[in-house]
Amino acid sequence: MSVLFKAAPPETDPGFENIRRTVWHRRGFLGSQTAYVTLAFIIITLLVATLAGNFTTTNNLLNISRNFSYIALISLGMTVVIITGGIDLSVGAVTALTAVCTMVLMRWVTDSPLAAVPWAALVVPIAAGLALSAFVGWVNGMMVARVGLSPFVTTLGMLSICRGLTYVITQGRGQPPSGPYVAEFLSVTNGNVGGLPASVVYMLVCAMVLGFTLRHTSWGRHLFAIGGNEQAAVRTGVRVTRVKISAYMLCSLSAGLTGILLAGWLGSAPANLANGYELRVIAASVIGGANLAGGVGGPVGAVIGSALIEVIRNGLVLGRVDAYWQDALIGLIIILAVLVDRLRTRQR
């Protein structure tokens, strides 16, 4: 009999003892893949820190955190979709399309009568860019949740559409921010908040809000229910279609936001921006413990997964390992993460 449990019986103690409460280290967060990966992340970070002398410089740490914050931001949105049992392959293309459209709009609004309105040349393009990304997510969600198409195929198609449009709009040329508010744009997207890069702050805020929402609202609970057993969710009156559409919208929105932030960081939105990000984002989510079968995942996993990839990448760079090894190693980590989880859950 667990002493721990006797000492502090929960108020819902049903008064039977043959079925013990799951031991603490297998329950909740500590029992999840995310916990194991967090541990791995800490160990690997310490390892890299001792092996590579200049890893722990403030500059390098800030660089790393900014580098992974973009992937992590999209991973947060992706995790929401993965929890419902879906996938969104279009995020990289949406990132680029949003960034490019926002830049083009900055130019247009500046040249239009709207420019007379204070701040319009900054606020309108950003709002329109975010709205565009949410719209793309809405289309994905409608196709998946209402029409019933496969998420993989739908979002693969959307990837191609968005990337194609990005090239059509830019003709392959990079689009810099322009107009009277360029300085403000750069400080909003690439400034510093209390010594931290803006993108890192956005990531932390989004992660905290998402974590809270997933745990403490019906919407969050319904996401998990849909991923666990969609049929059961339908039968118990969960608005499955609506919730799924909202998941795809949120995912696209996170990609759109990231696109705007990237445009600020790079000082331009190239047409090939975020090329191949979808795979890095999915890798980060999965390493962090999101299960592609649905029903499992969280913001901590998304952030840690992204961070782990970046620390390894950075460590290899500092260790002067051939850059081509990076991808192979990250692939290995993906498989290792799910393998460890598989072995761990089997032994129960």
Next chain:
Amino acid sequence: MLYVAQAEPAPSQGVRPGTLPAGERLLELNGIGKSFGAVRALDGMDLAIGVGEVVGLMGDNGAGKSTLTKVIAGNFPPSQGEIRLEGALVTFDRPAAARDAGIEVMYQDLAIAENLTAAANVFLGRELHRSFGPLRLLDHRAMNRRAAELFRELKSETRAEDTVREMSGGQRQAVAIARTRLAKSKLVLMDEPTAAISVRQVAEVLELIRRLRDSGTSVMLISHRMPDVFSVCDRVVVMRRGRKVADKLIAASSPEEVTGLITGAIAAA
């Protein structure tokens, strides 16, 4: 007794629904049919359930019992026929609509999300909230407490805050049954609630059905177990290949007859 025994079924109509006085009819199905492509799962089903009546629904595998439950519960619309609740024509376009009208369902497959806790499953689709200004947040504590209470009532050793994934068949069943007890309902449909549980729990479920009846809730119990049906039901309805072949008072029937009706050894009664 709410049921008014009928002297002779009208010869031209074959098996007729129980003739309850109109005021005491809770649910009425008239000529319900349901096709899945070439499969005719329900064919001209008539059925009336009285207020506070417990009706047993029996039939071989594939007879159409679960399909009937799902039609009543608003999972899919019938291909033909009409449903009346308290005399009024109703169409439930989604399960929540049936539930809001007072029909609770325990599905044969239990409709449980394994990755959620028992309490989360019990309250799925109608979570309890606490308001903080504009925020409506889940009231975890209240839901856990209420779910634990329901499990205690069902004498099921099920822990409200444990994940369903690690639970036994009987515990899962308790979760599905607990759901039907959340709100005061008019009709509870139970699709094989005693299929995977212990002798003690079977007695508990049957006792629960009696309590529901005493409080004026009607129950439709689907079961393959003759003793269950004969100990709690007022009436037994037998289905074969999507049709109703018998609709009799328990007192006027016998397990032997019902067995014959299920297998087809007796054509109709």
